[in-house]
Amino acid sequence: xxxxxxxxxxxxxxxxxxxxxxxxxxGRLAYHILSRSETEARAFADAxxxxxxxxxxxSCCQNLTDDDICPICKDTSKDRSVICVVEDPRDVxxxxxxxxxxxxxxxxxxxISPLDGIGPDNLRIxxxxxxxxxxxxxxxxxxxxxxxxGEATASYLSRLIRPMGLKVTRLAYGIPVGGDLEYADExxxxxxxxxxxxxx
Amino acid sequence: xxxxxxxxxxxxxxxxxxxxxxxxxxGRLAYHILSRSETEARAFADAxxxxxxxxxxxSCCQNLTDDDICPICKDTSKDRSVICVVEDPRDVxxxxxxxxxxxxxxxxxxxISPLDGIGPDNLRIxxxxxxxxxxxxxxxxxxxxxxxxGEATASYLSRLIRPMGLKVTRLAYGIPVGGDLEYADExxxxxxxxxxxxxx
Numbered sequence: 001x002x003x004x005x006x007x008x009x010x011x012x013x014x015x016x017x018x019x020x021x022x023x024x025x026x027g028r029l030a031y032h033i034l035s036r037s038e039t040e041a042r043a044f045a046d047a048x049x050x051x052x053x054x055x056x057x058x059s060c061c062q063n064l065t066d067d068d069i070c071p072i073c074k075d076t077s078k079d080r081s082v083i084c085v086v087e088d089p090r091d092v093x094x095x096x097x098x099x100x101x102x103x104x105x106x107x108x109x110x111x112i113s114p115l116d117g118i119g120p121d122n123l124r125i126x127x128x129x130x131x132x133x134x135x136x137x138x139x140x141x142x143x144x145x146x147x148x149x150g151e152a153t154a155s156y157l158s159r160l161i162r163p164m165g166l167k168v169t170r171l172a173y174g175i176p177v178g179g180d181l182e183y184a185d186e187x188x189x190x191x192x193x194x195x196x197x198x199x200x
Numbered sequence: 201x202x203x204x205x206x207x208x209x210x211x212x213x214x215x216x217x218x219x220x221x222x223x224x225x226x227g228r229l230a231y232h233i234l235s236r237s238e239t240e241a242r243a244f245a246d247a248x249x250x251x252x253x254x255x256x257x258x259s260c261c262q263n264l265t266d267d268d269i270c271p272i273c274k275d276t277s278k279d280r281s282v283i284c285v286v287e288d289p290r291d292v293x294x295x296x297x298x299x300x301x302x303x304x305x306x307x308x309x310x311x312i313s314p315l316d317g318i319g320p321d322n323l324r325i326x327x328x329x330x331x332x333x334x335x336x337x338x339x340x341x342x343x344x345x346x347x348x349x350g351e352a353t354a355s356y357l358s359r360l361i362r363p364m365g366l367k368v369t370r371l372a373y374g375i376p377v378g379g380d381l382e383y384a385d386e387x388x389x390x391x392x393x394x395x396x397x398x399x400x
Binding site: 005011018019021025029034040041045048064065071 | 204205206207208210211213214217218219220221225227228229230231232233234236238240241242243244245246247248249250251252253254255264265266271288289290
């Protein structure tokens with residue numbers, strides 16, 4: 001099969017490295033790029049380089065930003081006594097979408113996972129501890145994922161933080177709103193039972 | 201919701217323009233790019249620009265190539281008396297994978313579709329006709345898609361080419377190998393019936 005176009009194969013390979021993109025989809029995306037105008041292709045390439053160059057971690061909460069301090073940390077209307085600790089910048093977006101939470105965040109950029117070689121030193125824990133040094137913060141909400149790694153990280157951090165006299169809380173477990181009880185797994189269901197609240 | 205990072209949003213928007221990529225997936229891909237090294241991000245951007253700059257249409261068959269004439273048209277072992285007419289460069293790849301076809305190709309880059317404003321002049325039909333001018337070509341295989349547009353294109357071209365005394369054929373319709381008769385649609389099944397062959 002002699003038919004190979006090197007620049008095309010290189011582009012397909014690059015698309016294939018993205019999460020969730022297989023060989024067929026990568027091919028389709030690469031052909032799509034070729035079918036666009038030169039200006040559009042260049043705009044795509046520039047967006048990649050610009051995002052990578054300009055975006056870095058907020059020097060306070062470690063979230064992604066193109067500024068020194070991110071807009072949330074800068075926002076004076078936020079409640080500075082609560083810090084919600086999350087694994088990933090996308091989790092911050094998820095909380096912001098609820099429009100319910102008005103405190104600050106701290107992004108760990110991962111969770112403790114010995115199997116993947118990720119220990120506490122690979123996460124932004126030092127930065128979190130230094131934020132707790134003053135007496136502004138009263139509560140830390142552990143909002144790591146409900147996975148083994150997320151749990152391990154939450155309990156590691158709470159052991160570290162509780163001795164400082166701060167309130168450490170964890171997100172509630174339970175059945176997801178709009179879900180179907182029939183399809184809830186047994187662990188979720190028993191947690192929902194444990195955490196049941198009196199009505200009215 | 202004050203939290204916006206312009207370069208990140210721009211990158212998400214670019215990913216969203218790709219076919220089959222929604223807002224959520226675009227976000228995931230953009231975050232993935234940010235989590236990679238600067239070198240890797242730059243390699244991706246370069247692959248896009250390089251592919252767009254170097255790849256153009258083969259001056260003979262109109263397939264994508266980074267050369268003047270594509271490797272298939274150059275290949276002297278190919279049977280130059282047959283041209284397989286396809287809509288898309290990916291269709292050429294599909295035929296090459298069969299290892300059964302040893303003729304040449306012609307890529308139309310689309311199909312006649314009045315609703316989308318695509319007429320014969322928007323396709324690479326002039327280029328096909330000029331290839332038929334010599335007396336090397338004996339047969340044209342219409343391998344446009346089995347859709348309304350593909351059919352219309354095939355019949356338009358055959359009306360154009362048949363008067364030149366050339367053999368014009370169309371791919372066989374029928375049930376796909378490995379498919380389940382139960383799930384075959386009625387049109388495919390009636391075409392399979394029409395085109396039935398005697399066994400042995």
